[in-house]
Amino acid sequence: MAVFRTTQALFSVLLALFVSPLPCHNVPAYQKPVMVQQTGKVLPKPQMMTASAEAYTLAMSSFKFTYGSSSQMCDIVDQAFRRYYDLIFVVDGVKKAPVVSKDMSELTELQIMVKEPCKGVYPSLESSENYTLTVAAPIGTLVADSAWGVLRGLETFSQLVYRTDDGMMIINKTTVEDFPRFAHRGILLDTSRHFIPIKYIKQNLDAMAYNKFNVFHWHIVDDPSFPYQSVVFPDLSAKGAFNPYTHLYTQEDVKDVIEYSRLRGIRVVPEFDTPGHTASWGAGLPGFLTPCYDGTTPNGKYYAANPMLNTTYDYMTKLLQEVRDVFPDKYVHLGGDEVNFNCWKSNPDITKFMEKMGFGTDYSKLEEYYIKNILDITTSVGRDYIVWQEVLDNGVQVAKDTVVEVWKRKPPVPTEMARVTAKGLRAILSSCWYLNRISYGVDWGQYYTCEPLNFTGTQAQKDLVIGGEACMWGEYVDGTNLIARLWPRASAVAERLWSNKDVTSMADATVRIDEQRCRMVRRGLNAEPLHPGFCQFEYD
């Protein structure tokens, strides 16, 4: 293959199956690209599922979702009924309204049973997402402890329904017992390197729900811009956003995103990354960043939070109190990655402070001092925290309930995962899931085969791995290409984090991810193609 650059041997084989020769590839074995057909396959694959050949039809006019007699009721489920009705029956547009079969048994109802009260609740790390789905005519049942389990079950139900060429909606007799393998299944979006309009954040939340992701890690601010409109420090966005009027998330916007997420069983974990990655804070929060020096004079540049000033911690206390009030999730991400010590080293006041504190010339001690303060502040305002792995690598003493996000490839991921969990800390993996790093060809296999528990450790250590995150850093991504670049590649991560550990057959996964991609397209998302071919029902 003349210009085939990727090195994954496994994938070149897979690629050869699908990619035809053309003026750049010389693949002799050619196979006609098959139409990607809807067959009601579920992604991520359920833990236990039995389907029979017996099939039922669904009629748009008569089918309904109902609550079982002793079920809890709430807005989350009410709205999900409407959403999934539309996803099943209205998605193809009025012109292609489904037709009813006269000679098949009809599934007329799906009865939902929620055990726990669900009014006004927010999803959390501890939420149960288990559900049991029984599809049998005329009335199917969906039983779950929580509303979140119901949401996952409805998604599965909607995926089980498929449309035939003559326009009938069909579902096979099926029973599903399902629950997630990992509790934390996240997508990181970076809204600092490029501003992402709410419209696309919501589209992405839809896509997450279709793939049973449950955490939106909102890397909301960073060096390039500060689009979060803070109540206590409005100058941060007034002076730090790309544009204080147009490139901004107002409090209203943030509420909107949180509610949209809640209704889909998605937690919003905001990240306020410090002490590095804070260049955009400087203009709106004078005195927060460290002045850098050339010799004995300040050179007009600033870098990183100033760790020696009490005011820095006062600012952070106020900001984190606000974050607690605005974001309902128990966790806040505190960042703590990639701190460069050069500016701190250049600053004579910091040098004096180092002497006073007895840090010698070990600036990682200074970093530790800063981080320790921030962690304590976060605890004092009543939040738990997630940090990037550097915090731990640098030896900072963290509370036992800290979650460490492993993102680097060096030290090797298994070593780091073992190290984090050996300290009794919980871990999230994202090293192998940096989806912003694109390459030519089919790349989802490398995401799919990345196994979070692939490290040497005790069962207790493995139990501390609570999940992972697909990261879409924003250097080269904004509203124009976000959805297409992230989906369906992130679907591979979704299945790894939800399905059973044994679900590793690439051949099976290929069929599921194909159908899932076409399903997302049909539902109105610009999920990009995986190989030549077409979808049975293409949106447009």
Next chain:
Amino acid sequence: MAPNLRRKRQWTKLCFSLVAAVLCCYAGVFTLRRSGYIARAGLDEPIQSASLRFSRNTGGTGRYLVREAGQVWPKPQHQVSTVEVFVLNRDTFNFNYAPGSQRCEILDLAFERYTEIIFSIDEATTSRKCDADSTCLTVLEVSVKEPCKGASLHLESKEKYGLVVTREGVKLKADSVWGALRGLETFSQLIYRGEHGLYTLNRTDITDFPRFPHRGVLLDTSRHFVPVKYILQNLDAMAFNKFNVFHWHIVDDPSFPYESVAFPELSKKGAFHPDTHVYTQKDVRTILEYARLRGIRVVPEFDTPGHTLSWGHAKPDLLKTCYTMSGKYRGALNPVHEATYQFMGKLLQEVKDVFPDQLVHLGGDEVNFACWKNDAEITQFMEKQGYDYYAKLQTYYIQRIIKIVESLGKESAVWEDVAAKGQEGSVPKDTVIQVWRPRNWAQKMAQVTRHGLRTILSGCWYLDLISYGEDWPSYYRCDPHAFNGTKAQKDLVLGGEACLWGEFVDWTNLLPRLWPRASAIAERLWSSEDTTDMEDAAVRLGEHRCRMVRRGIPAQPLHPSACPFLPV
């Protein structure tokens, strides 16, 4: 967090930026002298250079903001602008024909189009009146010499234009309507939102013409179907970048979406779907007309003898059946059957009638000889003809197809495979050879032109081959004349094409994947050979990307940045 690499790169970048900054100063002075370009008043905050973009030490978001400055992409051949500024207002501004100018619908429609493009930026600014202390320009007068009613662009068309913006108004002069279209595009790019959000432009004098006459974008509608809507959007984007050839790789192995009049069964059985995934004759006409009005040629490619599996669904006898250990399969078109040539004759007759362009692309690439080997019929034919290797059989096939095209009064383009070493003499001199292999493309260009054949380059411009990070500089640096050859050989280089093959591209991601990366190629093919200043290009390309986004093309970002309007 963000890649580990970045920290290391930080230092290299910092060093690089220092060096670049110094070089930039010199370059700046040089440019100033060379083009007589005078910096604009009011731009006290200079646009940050590309290499300083990621510098973290200064704080503030200013360096990420893309500023509108009315810089033109691709860069005109000669441009002088001064600090004197004028403003435009929708209510008072008009496009007009100069006395004595030719008139036609191409321009009438372009006037409407550019009125929208220029004034639909923001409602807020359109309502503003010109104030007393600024000079309002009220007219752009176009003068076209050659008759243009019903005209279509062709390889020899003149695209040269002169554009003068003075206090008295804007004058655009061109021999042909195509030059006028290019000039209107330039004019629309000169306009930026200046103080108080007014539509502003500087006093400017431009003489402009393309370096190469063939500036193309290839789309592949076989591996994925691309709905007409997106093809049209892409034609818009091409016009914004002064591309002038849409190379339509319309059919290939995976599907045959072209609805043929002579052979309707080809798409009935060979399209992904015979009703929804086809280009009807009406669709094709829509695309042709849309392209014509924008000064874009449509060169259709019917690639044979390989890449034809989708043809076999309706016409199995066209393809050679081959037998291997694992069973039988279909290979390329059968070159030893007369029926093949009769069929191709009819199909190409139709292509001639449907597609007005002088050039037809015949493909001819990547023929799999494995299928021909050990085939009794082929062996017999080879012996009869005295052929000792299979490339000769391929040449025999292509020669006959080219003859058919010749007899129809058209010219042929083929992929470089047809002009293999030693086979260059087998094609007529007016054949255009498209060089696509990335390795040693320069040698190939030299070899082909040494034999007097015309050529277009794609070897360094396969935009479907994506990678992480900013990749436009490598496309920008690739120069079609960068091979060893005489002046006469260089003159045989007609231009080049950006290729977006369709394996991993359909309407969901086509436009952001192609733009603004293809813009780099647009400038290489249009602007003067010495337009090579990367810093300058980075700034103009940043503005141009935002310009495309504002015009409704979802062009993807080049680096962390924000456009100066509501995010879309």
